[in-house]
Amino acid sequence: MATYPQRFRFGEFVGSLIWLIFWVLIIVTLVGLPLIFIVLFYIPLPPIGDEVLTPYRFLTMVVDPSRTIPIIEHLMTTDFFRVAAFPGFTYAALIAAATIFIERKFLAKMQLRVGPLYAGKVEGILQLVADGLKLIAKEIIIPSGADKPIFWAAPVAFVAVAAAVVALIPVAPGWVVADVDVGLLAIFAILGFFPLITLLFAWASNSKYPFIGGMRALHQMIAFEIPFILSALSVVILSGTLNLTEIVDSQIQSYWFIFFVPISAFVFYISSLAELERIPFDLPEAESEIVAGWLTETSGMIYGLIQLGSYVKTYALAALFVILFLGGWAGPQIFPPEVRTPLIDISPLYDQVAANATFWFTLKTFGVIMLMLLPRGISPRIRIDILLHTGWYKLIVLAFINMFVALALIYGGILGPGGLLVR
Amino acid sequence: MNVVFIKPLRIKIRVEPGDIVEVATFLRDKMGFDHAESAGGTDYPKDNQIEMIYHLGSYGREDLAPHILALTTRTSREDARLPTLINVFKSVEYHERETFEMLGVYFEGHPRNDRFLLPEDWADIPPLRKDFKIKGR
Amino acid sequence: MSSLEDKFEESKKLGLQIVKESEDDRLMTLSVGPQHPGSGHFRFTIKVDGDYIVYCDPDPGYVHRGEEKMCEYRNVIQNIPHLERPVIHDSNNITYSYSLAIEELVGIEVPRRGQFIRAIASELNRQVYTLYWLAIYGIFLGHSTMFMWPMGDRELFIDLLEALTGARVTHAFNIPGGVRNDMPEGFRDRCIRQIRYFEKRMKEYEDIFYNNPLFRQRTEQVGVLSKEDAAKLGVTGSVLRASGIPYDIRKAEPYDVYNELDFKVQYMKTGDCFARSYVPLLDMRESCHIIEQLLDKIPQSGEVRAKLQPNPKGPPGEAYRRVESGRGALGYYIVSDGTPRPYRVKISVGSFRNLLALPYLLVGQRLADMPAVYWSLNYWPVEADR
Numbered sequence: 011m012a013t014y015p016q017r018f019r020f021g022e023f024v025g026s027l028i029w030l031i032f033w034v035l036i037i038v039t040l041v042g043l044p045l046i047f048i049v050l051f052y053i054p055l056p057p058i059g060d061e062v063l064t065p066y067r068f069l070t071m072v073v074d075p076s077r078t079i080p081i082i083e084h085l086m087t088t089d090f091f092r093v094a095a096f097p098g099f100t101y102a103a104l105i106a107a108a109t110i111f112i113e114r115k116f117l118a119k120m121q122l123r124v125g126p127l128y129a130g131k132v133e134g135i136l137q138l139v140a141d142g143l144k145l146i147a148k149e150i151i152i153p154s155g156a157d158k159p160i161f162w163a164a165p166v167a168f169v170a171v172a173a174a175v176v177a178l179i180p181v182a183p184g185w186v187v188a189d190v191d192v193g194l195l196a197i198f199a200i201l202g203f204f205p206l207i208t209l210l211f212a213w214a215s216n217s218k219y220p221f222i223g224g225m226r227a228l229h230q231m232i233a234f235e236i237p238f239i240l241s242a243l244s245v246v247i248l249s250g251t252l253n254l255t256e257i258v259d260s261q262i263q264s265y266w267f268i269f270f271v272p273i274s275a276f277v278f279y280i281s282s283l284a285e286l287e288r289i290p291f292d293l294p295e296a297e298s299e300i301v302a303g304w305l306t307e308t309s310g311m312i313y314g315l316i317q318l319g320s321y322v323k324t325y326a327l328a329a330l331f332v333i334l335f336l337g338g339w340a341g342p343q344i345f346p347p348e349v350r351t352p353l354i355d356i357s358p359l360y361d362q363v364a365a366n367a368t369f370w371f372t373l374k375t376f377g378v379i380m381l382m383l384l385p386r387g388i389s390p391r392i393r394i395d396i397l398l399h400t401g402w403y404k405l406i407v408l409a410f411i412n413m414f415v416a417l418a419l420i421y422g423g424i425l426g427p428g429g430l431l432v433r
Numbered sequence: 434m435n436v437v438f439i440k441p442l443r444i445k446i447r448v449e450p451g452d453i454v455e456v457a458t459f460l461r462d463k464m465g466f467d468h469a470e471s472a473g474g475t476d477y478p479k480d481n482q483i484e485m486i487y488h489l490g491s492y493g494r495e496d497l498a499p500h501i502l503a504l505t506t507r508t509s510r511e512d513a514r515l516p517t518l519i520n521v522f523k524s525v526e527y528h529e530r531e532t533f534e535m536l537g538v539y540f541e542g543h544p545r546n547d548r549f550l551l552p553e554d555w556a557d558i559p560p561l562r563k564d565f566k567i568k569g570r
Numbered sequence: 571m572s573s574l575e576d577k578f579e580e581s582k583k584l585g586l587q588i589v590k591e592s593e594d595d596r597l598m599t600l601s602v603g604p605q606h607p608g609s610g611h612f613r614f615t616i617k618v619d620g621d622y623i624v625y626c627d628p629d630p631g632y633v634h635r636g637e638e639k640m641c642e643y644r645n646v647i648q649n650i651p652h653l654e655r656p657v658i659h660d661s662n663n664i665t666y667s668y669s670l671a672i673e674e675l676v677g678i679e680v681p682r683r684g685q686f687i688r689a690i691a692s693e694l695n696r697q698v699y700t701l702y703w704l705a706i707y708g709i710f711l712g713h714s715t716m717f718m719w720p721m722g723d724r725e726l727f728i729d730l731l732e733a734l735t736g737a738r739v740t741h742a743f744n745i746p747g748g749v750r751n752d753m754p755e756g757f758r759d760r761c762i763r764q765i766r767y768f769e770k771r772m773k774e775y776e777d778i779f780y781n782n783p784l785f786r787q788r789t790e791q792v793g794v795l796s797k798e799d800a801a802k803l804g805v806t807g808s809v810l811r812a813s814g815i816p817y818d819i820r821k822a823e824p825y826d827v828y829n830e831l832d833f834k835v836q837y838m839k840t841g842d843c844f845a846r847s848y849v850p851l852l853d854m855r856e857s858c859h860i861i862e863q864l865l866d867k868i869p870q871s872g873e874v875r876a877k878l879q880p881n882p883k884g885p886p887g888e889a890y891r892r893v894e895s896g897r898g899a900l901g902y903y904i905v906s907d908g909t910p911r912p913y914r915v916k917i918s919v920g921s922f923r924n925l926l927a928l929p930y931l932l933v934g935q936r937l938a939d940m941p942a943v944y945w946s947l948n949y950w951p952v953e954a955d956r
Contacts, residue, residue: 117714121719122718123718123722218598218600219600222937290712292712293938299940300937301606301607301608387714388715389713389784391712391713391788391938392787393939394936468801468803468804469804470806470892470923471901471903471916473918475913476914486903488901488903488918492810492815493801498822498823501892503890522804524802526926527922527926549631550634550955551634552634560636561639565639567639
């Protein structure tokens with residue numbers, strides 16, 4: 011592990027630096043610059059403002075940062091920004107990371123302890139960085155009889171499917187990666203992949219405890235998908251559309267749907283806890299009964315990917331709850347119409363509506379995430395027969411009740427186009 | 434059968450191996466001792482015998498609650514065989530199994546005379562015998 | 571016994587056959603071994619048919635150290651440190667019984683203040699062990715708060731024991747003849763204050779843990795041990811009291827000063843996992859009353875230890891004394907042949923006796939009930955292995 015450092019000789023140090031500079035110069039002049047010119051010969055450069063963006067113009071921007079504003083503005087309209095930064099993967103990953111940290115601290119305070127404390131100066135805030143580095147550095151052990159292609163592909167697919175769900179979620183009006191007209195239906199279709207991936211991974215582990223865990227995950231997720239869809243169906247009845255942006259718009263026009271269909275919100279909440287395998291529904295990963303369930307054979311970065319995917323899914327389902335029941339990004343306007351910064355003028359980047367929407371959306375999502383973290387400190391693990399009984403009998407009945415309430419509201423003319431409560 | 438000693442709350446009796454099942458049945462049915470608290474063996478190399486002792490207690494009868502009756506029998510060290518009391522007192526199952534592996538006493542009628550506490554690769558004499566010396570002492 | 575025994579006999583036929591797994595696809599053999607978060611230092615093999623357990627075979631001996639053999643090589647006082655290693659956090663009780671037996675053999679009279687301090691240490695240890703047991707029960711059911719809170723409150727009692735004996739666990743406090751040292755100053759007030767705080771906490775435990783609907787659903791009607799079965803299988807301790815037999819050695823055969831104290835034996839009649847997990851809480855409450863009475867009645871001054879010869883030995887004879895520990899009746903059968911070293915020491919521990927109920931109770935339960943039933947039998951693997 012740790013090697014003994016060699017004795018430091020200044021002459022050798024200077025010699026190694028010169029050697030490094032030499033090689034950098036050789037590679038840049040002989041390989042890098044020709045490559046850049048060849049590439050730039052073939053790619054059309056985007057026009058910024060009224061000039062074409064050439065590398066020389068880019069280099070002048072290093073001197074004068076205010077000239078980067080048009081570039082950033084142009085970048086924010088591209089699809090790549092939407093997918094990678096906001097509201098796509100980076101935003102979701104940051105919220106997932108914040109969720110993990112908040113969960114550990116929150117749970118610790120509930121349990122009379124302190125949580126992560128030492129990593130980072132302020133109350134252990136760099137704990138996640140430390141954990142991420144640790145997971146990257148660990149050895150990935152694959153059992154000899156395991157099915158290697160699926161073993162490697164399943165965690166990546168897990169994160170990919172979770173990211174696909176995130177792609178359909180609108181954070182602010184106009185800020186969504188894929189504005190699909192049947193957005194809600196697409197989300198449920200994508201969520202149907204998770205039991206498949208879990209079972210494939212458990213089967214590929216070639217071991218008894220993951221097998222039991224995978225079967226339990228399959229039973230659990232499938233049992234709770236039906237109440238999940240039925241509870242979202244009441245919202246679809248109330249708003250008349252499957253498009254997520256329009257669902258939020260219809261809530262802005264009337265009141266938040268949680269006041270009309272609270273039981274559906276409750277059923278949705280419980281079903282999302284079951285989909286996320288959170289305590290009390292963490293049977294597939296029950297530690298004291300089946301070692302680690304379907305995650306038994308994971309180690310190192312595979313485990314890291316699955317945890318990342320799990321928390322991105324948490325964000326996605328919490329965001330879905332906010333969109334369907336809590337009015338999405340609706341909230342009083344608290345941002346000023348114009349913003350003045352002393353040195354650099356960033357007014358082309360600032361959009362008052364988008365900033366306000368993002369703020370309220372993030373706030374509500376964090377509130378729902380805290381609500382999802384809460385049962386972890388309160389209840390023990392549920393048993394499989396109680397789980398299936400609850401999922402198939404009780405929750406479906408409750409979801410139906412609220413569907414009838416929603417239908418009554420529409421037919422009674424209270425909601426829907428031209429209704430009483432529509433502003 | 435003879436009585437070895439009578440102390441307040443403790444009585445010890447000794448029987449022959451052939452009679453032990455009968456005596457135990459009598460104690461269970463007529464006297465009310467319904468379970469054996471512990472069962473173990475002691476090695477007496479001077480008499481060339483191994484003594485098996487069952488401490489019987491009673492949960493059912495209130496007046497017998499503080500009493501412990503020690504039912505003992507002796508068998509020779511070379512060929513240590515004893516009838517099992519598992520059909521009389523169910524609670525001796527694991528104790529007799531442990532005595533088998535620790536002292537080498539075979540219990541006839543016990544369903545499993547097997548390794549219990551010792552590791553599977555134990556290749557020495559039964560450890561609680563006095564011939565077995567702990568290494569280093 | 572008929573239904574429980576019949577079930578077990580049938581399951582034994584199923585389990586003891588050597589069935590190749592590929593021939594019978596329904597049965598799956600799982601080894602709940604030492605490398606399992608749900609087993610402690612203990613291994614048992616279960617055969618599962620779908621979600622139901624059909625056969626269970628315990629296999630202790632992972633931590634077998636040969637305590638009984640080691641006792642024959644050391645003299646009476648040297649035996650104390652290694653004898654308390656089987657249960658490190660209930661060490662006062664396991665050496666209490668040994669001290670009583672040696673005192674009977676050698677003929678030592680323990681001074682009265684020593685007897686009271688021994689009883690106080692024993693009761694405090696009972697709280698420490700039961701809280702640890704409750705914490706692990708929480709983990710086995712998947713309830714992490716039920717792990718953290720008892721562990722936190724256990725620190726109070728460990729602090730008290732540290733002030734009294736000098737060590738957090740493995741106190742080596744009881745010796746034949748009394749205790750090693752006297753109570754420090756201010757111990758009484760500190761003890762009373764912490765007991766008052768703990769009584770309030772026990773009410774919170776009841777509200778949050780025991781009245782939790784999920785906890786009840788998982789433990790009620792699970793692993794029912796009837797009264798006759800409990801007596802026949804010879805279980806002891808809180809398992810016995812949860813099945814309806816109010817047997818407590820502190821009341822049945824009082825030792826030291828327990829016959830001067832006023833407390834009730836707590837028991838429940840249902841015999842399921844919930845009763846087995848609730849009786850220790852009731853026991854802890856009684857323990858608090860007992861400690862208060864002991865602190866009131868203790869003589870203010872006096873010796874705490876009888877003077878002993880350097881190598882105490884007594885006439886040849888034997889003694890069997892028992893004590894109520896956290897797991898149940900802990901009995902020592904000591905044979906002495908007139909030399910300073912015991913001839914034979916046989917320890918009868920509550921865990922070893924309760925282990926017998928495990929195969930009988932697990933048959934027919936779901937796989938998810940396995941940790942709930944297993945740990946509710948108050949089984950401490952290290953003690954059973956000795």
